């Protein structure tokens with residue numbers, strides 16, 4: 001994605017987004033409600049046409065491009081399916097519509113999950129429907145798999161099982177995965193790349209290991225607006241009467257005797273970048289003072 005943007009009327013839902021997904025990895029797309037995650041995914045899968053910049057999938061523009069769409073699996077947030085079809089019929093239909101179709105994979109997954117094959121999917125529970133949609137997306141054996149909050153409605157055991165299956169499929173087939181989710185603990189286990197989107201813009205993008213190595217929590221004597229040598233940016237600061245705690249981006253260890261350095265977790269990092277959101281526009285729209 002280069003300078004990618006999408007506007008609804010005069011408001012940018014995604015603005016100036018430049019990033020590259022690492023092939024064969026699982027990347028997490030994280031952001032608060034309304035940050036622009038679904039809009040970004042819809043542009044990547046060719047369902048929305050960008051208003052600025054460009055997105056390329058395997059070197060091609062995905063918009064209306066059937067050749068490249070054959071390589072992409074996508075499960076939208078509301079897991080849309082033809083509701084009158086049974087899961088078994090959908091598996092058969094997938095075989096007619098896709099070049100590489102692993103019907104056995106879909107059947108095995110759905111059997112293991114106890115999904116009834118002969119009931120219209122409209123009559124399944126929301127979580128069961130999500131399982132059917134995910135099984136179909138995996139059976140397509142896509143080179144790129146985009147999932148918009150895939151596990152939000154699935155129970156914890158099935159969620160763990162799905163994440164493991166996802167990792168297994170990446171390891172076996174080299175699929176590149178981008179998944180949006182609010183469930184940070186799940187992401188911590190499976191994702192090796194992170195993209196944080198907030199207020200329409202990419203705030204953080206990189207390999208999880210690198211990002212964790214480049215951020216630290218510093219605890220030291222209370223200093224408002226502290227300038228600590230070697231710190232590139234203060235992402236989040238909190239203060240008590242005596243002590244300041246800073247989540248910072250650094251080039252490496254600081255070795256500053258005033259500050260103790262602590263490692264951060266992926267969850268710390270994500271929450272710190274999410275907390276940076278600007279709400280002034282929203283306050284203005286509601287006529288509520290800051």
Ligand SMILES: Nc1ncnc2c1ncn2[C@@H]1O[C@H](COP(=O)(O)OP(=O)(O)OP(=O)(O)O)[C@@H](O)[C@H]1O
Pocket residue numbers: 008009012013031032033034035036037038039040077
């Ligand atoms: N069809 C549309 N028409 C107008 N505005 C839209 C439309 N779809 C999305 N938006 C706006 O674009 C912004 C981004 O929405 P988007 O659905 O991409 O966010 P999201 O990060 O996926 O949110 P969530 O986590 O709640 O699913 C929001 O401000 C939303 O109100």
